[in-house]
Amino acid sequence: MSGPVTTALDGDVWHVTLDDAARGNVVDQAMAEQLRAALEQRPGTARAVLLTAAGPRFCVGGDVRVFADAAEDMPEVVGRLAHTWHDTIRAVLYCDVPVVAGVHGAVAGAGLGLLGACDIVVCARGTKLRPAYGGLGLSPDGGTSWALTRALGAPRALELMLTDGTLSAADAHLFGLVARLVDDDELLDVATALASQVAAGPVRSMVRTRGLVRRAAVRTLEEQLVDEERLIRESAADPESREGVAAFLARRPPDFPGAG
Known part of the structure; x- marks a missing residue:
């Protein structure tokens, strides 16, 4: 360009x-x-x-x-x-x-x-x-x-x-x-x-986090809690979280880009 x-x-x-x-x-x-x-x-x-x-x-x-x-x-x-x-x-x-x-x-x-x-x-x-x-x-x-x-x-x-x-x-x-x-x-x-x-980080969970932060100022705590539960479930189903948990238990740096 x-x-x-x-x-x-x-x-x-x-x-x-x-x-x-x-x-x-x-x-x-x-x-x-x-x-x-x-x-x-x-x-x-x-x-x-x-x-x-x-x-x-x-x-x-x-x-x-x-x-x-x-x-x-x-x-x-x-x-x-x-x-x-x-x-x-x-x-x-x-x-x-x-x-x-x-x-x-x-x-x-x-x-x-x-x-x-x-x-x-x-x-x-x-x-x-x-x-x-x-x-x-x-x-x-x-x-x-x-x-x-x-x-x-x-x-x-x-x-x-x-x-x-x-x-x-x-x-x-x-x-x-x-x-x-x-x-x-x-x-x-x-x-x-x-x-x-x-x-190098977990970009998909970062994007979910971004949405939570930007919406927090205009919502009640109850609304935020509902959204947090939904999004952490999505994150837990993502290869990023499996890689992060495995890396934590293995005491090694996570390879989020390689997590797919």
């Missing part, structure tokens, strides 16, 4: 790169469509996805120049892009394997929603994160309002979005928007190693 998104298979990790560095990896129709295609074209041997970006900025959000050129047609253009981008976010959110992201530089607008859909986000210390919608007179899309509210809570999320503020990498880590904070020059190495570690 060439264009604003490139892909490569690195062992059992499907490495997807936002590759429009000259424009800050801006989100337009081509970026949205190609990112979704990259996820859908993941080889069957890939047990994890690693999402990174080329250039000094991870993603600067939507293509404002296209919005301006649309003039009176801007509602249609913005709405169509939001619709396409939301399908892309769903492709990340419901990916059949865990998705690890390594982010750096600047993350704005739709890029924040993208982070919220990933399972594990590694963030370089120098990164700045900004909703950026308020300065354009727009409300959020791409799951940005969901990701920020889920991580920061409603008061902090509103303060950030209504003042068009910026969040430092340290604060994003403190509030839980990103999982791990690393030095800028270590980002790619750490994110790559983490993706490989995840790929």
Whole structure:
């Protein structure tokens, strides 16, 4: 794949790169469509996805120049892009394997929603994160309002979005928007190693765990208990669990990729 998104298979990790560095990896129709295609074209041997970006900025959000050129047609253009981008976010959110992201530089607008859909986000210390919608007179899309509210809570999320503020990498880590904070020059190495570690694990049970965690915030404990029982039964029927139990009793590392 060439264009604003490139892909490569690195062992059992499907490495997807936002590759429009000259424009800050801006989100337009081509970026949205190609990112979704990259996820859908993941080889069957890939047990994890690693999402990174080329250039000094991870993603600067939507293509404002296209919005301006649309003039009176801007509602249609913005709405169509939001619709396409939301399908892309769903492709990340419901990916059949865990998705690890390594982010750096600047993350704005739709890029924040993208982070919220990933399972594990590694963030370089120098990164700045900004909703950026308020300065354009727009409300959020791409799951940005969901990701920020889920991580920061409603008061902090509103303060950030209504003042068009910026969040430092340290604060994003403190509030839980990103999982791990690393030095800028270590980002790619750490994110790559983490993706490989995840790929070596029980990915099917990881995906079940992801679903449980994401649903927990909107359900009662009783609902969660019912779902946990159903999913642990599924996991117990999976070759991964048989391998994990056998490895534990044999006091050896489990070979989840070889479990089928």
